Amino acid sequence: MDARRESEPTPMKNRTTTERKSDRELVVTRTFNAPARIVFEAWTKPELFKRWWVPKSMGMSLLTCEMDVRVGGKYRLVFGVGGSKVMEVFGKYIEVTPHSRLVWTNEEGDEGGAITTLTFEEKGGQTLLVKHDLYPSKEALDGELASGAADGLPEQLEQLDELLVTLGGSVGRS
């Protein structure tokens, strides 16, 4: 059985798209080769969610992952580098329709944050996932783009590593 599995071609990774749909909207799409109930499960069970939300290239880990997936229920994610907290995101679920739709607020900013709508559309055993972020204003999304310019870029994180090494080496000298 293992031999057969080895001879199977590696499935192609499906493409992720991102688009600024309008002044206030940011949309991410991706197709998964599984029914919606499975993809939905991976988004709503913390023990599963934890396994994919923070890819290695982010250079961080998830220290806390709390999700109370029901209308009005809260979530809280704490990110860390080397065990120390660097970032926290939280909000609450405002719509929970099993296997097809999740809506939550993002409340970590100083002002009203974006509303995220996640839809799971099943077709022929595959699921099209659409993540739609609606910001309260153009300025809020612009600000996110400007202030988030340092996020998630592996090269920059590598640079940060180098910087930390440099700083570590110079401690006590300054």
Added chain:
Amino acid sequence: MVQYSQTRLDASFGALSDATRRGVLEQLGRSDASITDLAEKFHMTLTGMKKHVGVLEQAGLVTTEKVGRVRTCKLGPRRLEEETAWIERYRQLWASRFDELDKVVEELKQKEKADGRKKRE
């Protein structure tokens, strides 16, 4: 995608490594502001704020213009370029997230299949 030279990366990264400067960018995303406005908003001295704005200006993230005695700051020419680059980086982040999610989904699928077989037996 926009290619960044190492020097520019250094400049942007340096500029963005500071919470106040990121706050200033966010603020300027909402509206232009004078150095005095920004100093007040961030509870800083004028000199301190001038320094921060100087770093952002060097990185091309902010431009300033002096009219009379007031120096007005606005988001710089690299805004659009930054935006395109940001959206691409955002895509990469989600792509790597979803590649991990694929693995979880695949595992769940196999488990469901195995459970289904058990039930039928």
